[in-house]
Amino acid sequence: MTAAFTAAGAILGTASEHDAASAATKKPFVVVQAGHVAPREPGYRWQTGAGGGPFGNERDFNRRVSLALASRLRRHGIRVRVTPGKITPWAERADAFVAVHHDRAGGVAGVGHASSGAREFFYRGDGAGEPRPTPYADTVPHRRATSVNKAIEHRSRRLAITISKRMAALFTARNGARSGWDGVLPKRLVRTSNYYGFRRTRARARVIVEVGSAGADDGFLRKVDLIAVGLSRSIRDHLAAERARWR
Numbered sequence: 332m333t334a335a336f337t338a339a340g341a342i343l344g345t346a347s348e349h350d351a352a353s354a355a356t357k358k359p360f361v362v363v364q365a366g367h368v369a370p371r372e373p374g375y376r377w378q379t380g381a382g383g384g385p386f387g388n389e390r391d392f393n394r395r396v397s398l399a400l401a402s403r404l405r406r407h408g409i410r411v412r413v414t415p416g417k418i419t420p421w422a423e424r425a426d427a428f429v430a431v432h433h434d435r436a437g438g439v440a441g442v443g444h445a446s447s448g449a450r451e452f453f454y455r456g457d458g459a460g461e462p463r464p465t466p467y468a469d470t471v472p473h474r475r476a477t478s479v480n481k482a483i484e485h486r487s488r489r490l491a492i493t494i495s496k497r498m499a500a501l502f503t504a505r506n507g508a509r510s511g512w513d514g515v516l517p518k519r520l521v522r523t524s525n526y527y528g529f530r531r532t533r534a535r536a537r538v539i540v541e542v543g544s545a546g547a548d549d550g551f552l553r554k555v556d557l558i559a560v561g562l563s564r565s566i567r568d569h570l571a572a573e574r575a576r577w578r
């Protein structure tokens with residue numbers, strides 16, 4: 332932390348106390364969610380993730396990548412919390428929230444982000460059937476939702492673009508990826524745009540990464556360290572770029 336940086340934060344203190352304080356005085360803080368890992372979120376507990384591949388099931392993949400990513404970020408002085416499916420603690424403030432997943436066979440490879448217009452969707456029971464914007468009679472009650480404003484949407488999109496660019500460069504046939512990188516995922520893709528995780532955190536930027544799809548990208552999904560490097564570098568790039576906006 333440089334003196335100039337601290338001074339800039341102090342000058343901007345009137346704009347937003349929290350933003351200036353976290354930019355100027357604190358270590359960056361990132362929440363990494365290992366998708367589907369137990370304990371899972373009420374209303375989504377039946378969603379155990381994509382099935383087993385030669386590298387294990389999606390939960391194990393998400394856990395491995397999340398832990399590898401966390402240790403890389405920590406080496407660069409970033410504070411990290413790894414959370415399971417049930418985001419703990421609820422509504423924590425952070426500089427970024429990154430959910431780690433891979434998709435089922437025939438699915439997508441890309442990055443979805445929080446947007447102010449999207450709400451979380453509801454499933455039958457504890458996570459079955461078709462998602463819809465209102466609860467079914469038998470939907471297990473959800474925990475309270477946090478909000479996503481325009482500033483969070485824009486920051487989330489910037490983080491998604493930064494991650495997507497770096498992952499696209501790694502997502503090659505040579506590295507075992509065969510499905511094609513889909514980039515920043517469109518808002519119409521409900522399971523990423525309306526991801527519940529975006530509404531259990533108060534992170535300043537919120538994304539979900541579908542690292543690849545089962546089957547076609549198995550070779551790539553085995554490369555946990557390569558994936559962790561790509562995610563870690565792009566998150567650090569994002570944090571530096573956002574910090575620069577305060578200077």
Ligand SMILES: [Zn+2]
Pocket residue numbers: 366367380381389432433434
């Ligand atoms: Zn998943």
